[in-house]
Amino acid sequence: MIWQVSILILYTLSLSVIFIFSIGQAYLIYFYLKTSDEHNEEVITPSVLPIVTIQLPLFNELYVTERLINSVCNLNYPISKLEIQVLDDSNDDSLILTANIIKQKIAEGFNIKHITRDKNIGFKAGALQHGLSNAQGELIAIFDADFLPEADFLHQLIPHFQNPNIGMVQSRWGHINKNYSLLTKIQGFGLDGHFTIEQTGRNKANLFMNFNGTAGIWRKQCISDAGGWQHDTLTEDLDLSYRAQLKGWKFKYVEELTTPAELPIELNAFKSQQHRWTKGAIETSKKMIKEIWKADVGLKKKIFGSLHLLNSYVFLFVFLTSILSLPVLLIKNNSNIPVIYFQLLSVFMIGFIIVTVFYLIANFSKKDSFKAFAKLFPMFLSVSMALSFHNSIAVLEGLFNFKSDFIRTPKFNLSNIKQSFKDNVYINKKLPKSFYVELFLFVYFFLGIVAAFYYNDYGLLPFHLMLFLGFGILNYYALKHQLVKN
Incomplete structure (x- = not known):
């Protein structure tokens, strides 16, 4: 009994x-639902465009590096205002391929740098922080290797930074291979829920939301003010998001702009991604929950921030x-x-x-x-x-x-x-x-x-x-x- x-x-x-x-x-x-019928605030492109640094963190991306760099170089933005950092920690043949592509882009007039490190300390977070120390731009756009930003990506998101309190602007993820198999359809279905209800709901309700690791733009000052990229968790994006918002920075989610990306088509790749996201969220919750409850942010934000991190x-x-x-x-x-x-x-x-x-x-x-x-x-x-x-x-x-x-x-x-x-x-x-x-x-x-x-x-x-x-x-x-x- x-x-x-x-x-x-x-x-x-x-x-x-x-x-x-x-x-x-x-x-x-x-x-x-409460805010779905509300019109988004009108944003006007600034008369003087800021310098933007685009960071492309790479590690052994033999199959998608050329596609990524070409996509970034096709952005509709003045070359004189654009710096591209290819943060390459690769240790395979893709390193040579990437170097050759960059040489070609330099010859075409792009300000593009191939940044490598002797030791892969801190993985992606370490690479981003290493590049940040030499970044020329006041705004930092980040794209993982499987993303393909639309040509007007920067023009769509940069106007939101005219609000000096905005520290990060995130676009929605799209899926270029959603119909590859049932497995990719299931992944796309789940991600669409996150990028529709969750991100929009949190942002509209003035709750804590997160940068999704890619397809977004940061204000460089915001990253520095929050303590920079740290690699003590597997979800450096979630960690920095909370540190930045606890410093008083505001985030903006732009659901209308979709940035296409590739979904994992192989089961182990999908499960590896799930493992990293899940474990990293637990690590971040252990690091940040106390900070949330010590902060003067209101009970509602504390409760929903905790639910978010503990999910x-x-x-x-x-x-x-x-x-x-x-x-x-x-x-x-x-x-x-x-x-x-x-x-x-x-x-x-x-x-x-x-x-x-x-x-x-x-x-x-x-x-x-x-x-x-x-x-x-x-x-x-x-x-x-x-x-x-x-x-x-x-x-x-x-x-x-x-x-x-x-x-x-x-x-x-x-x-x-x-x-x-x-x-x-x-x-x-x-x-x-x-x-x-x-x-x-x-x-x-x-x-x-x-x-x-x-x-x-x-x-x-x-x-x-x-x-x-x-x-x-x-x-x-x-x-x-x-x-x-x-």
């Missing part, structure tokens, strides 16, 4: 934590809820626990409804059809829940100070499913150890489906079906990509 009660308490606690975070999402939905812990509670759901089903049908307890748990369905509304609104904001949403949302939710195991490991690593390197996400420069990444030199050619755990979990939740029919109890059946599907998709792509690589 004690172990049954313990499981039910832990299960209820996990559901309660997820519910609390979903309420936070509901608030962002409310404010997004990655949800993965741990989603995984706990998932694992415990099968024992809960067995307890319900093989114990004397009052049935009303299990019926009361249905209140947590409100959280699922909030998540559904969240992504439904994001879908409609992009003028996608309900039919497209109905097809993709269950897949997205299933994979997101299945990723809770992988991301829970990242949460625990961040929580218990397990240090790891900044693992870059391999780029492919592919947009057509007929194009193979078999010869990509950066991808991991081995099945990760997590594959075997996820295969076990695939079977585990199949047993949950069987149990539903055995007990004639279908309350958790949709939940187990989605987990079964989610782990099935992850296992499918793990095996499929393994066959492609070999």
Whole structure:
């Protein structure tokens, strides 16, 4: 009886934590809808254009470097006002390729510098800080290797800096290869929710928001005032964002400007990115939560800033809820626990409804059809829940100070499913150890489906079906990509 009660308490606690975070999402939905009809303030291009330094942090980007540099050099901005820093920590053949491309651009008249370091200290954050010390521009634009800024990017964002309190302006991410596969469609679907409801809601509600690491512009003074780029977390962008805003700087999110980028098309690359974002957020929360609550920023900003930084812990509670759901089903049908307890748990369905509304609104904001949403949302939710195991490991690593390197996400420069990444030199050619755990979990939740029919109890059946599907998709792509690589 004690172990049954313990499981039910832990299960209820996990559901309660997820519910609390979903309420936070509901608030962002409310404010997004409240402000969606408001006209953005009119911004006028300054009469004197500022000098802009564009930083391009690179590490072994053999397939996308030329595309990136060409895109940046095609920006509609006076060459005399533009400095391009290629911050190259590469240690492979891409270093020579990049050097040759830069020589060509210098011959064309661009002020472009190839900046390398003897030691890759601090990874991306270290490279950005190293370049900042010699940057000529008062504004610093940053693009990761997989991004392709539109020609008018600078003209769209620079006018916002006429407000002297603005320290950073962020554009929305687009996806050049969203239709490559189901995996990329799921990623794009999730990111669209973040860049529609979350970023807009936080910004409009005057809450803390974050620079997304790329496709944005910083005021150089803001970076310096906040203490510069620091590499004690894996999410240097989130860390600097909070330090800057706690110094009083304001951020601006411009949803109307989309900067196209490449989504990871290989499962290990996608999971590596998820691991870095999740673990880094935990590290940043440990570093910044106390600072938020000591600051004079108002209770609302403290609460929602905390929810923002602690959001990655949800993965741990989603995984706990998932694992415990099968024992809960067995307890319900093989114990004397009052049935009303299990019926009361249905209140947590409100959280699922909030998540559904969240992504439904994001879908409609992009003028996608309900039919497209109905097809993709269950897949997205299933994979997101299945990723809770992988991301829970990242949460625990961040929580218990397990240090790891900044693992870059391999780029492919592919947009057509007929194009193979078999010869990509950066991808991991081995099945990760997590594959075997996820295969076990695939079977585990199949047993949950069987149990539903055995007990004639279908309350958790949709939940187990989605987990079964989610782990099935992850296992499918793990095996499929393994066959492609070999």
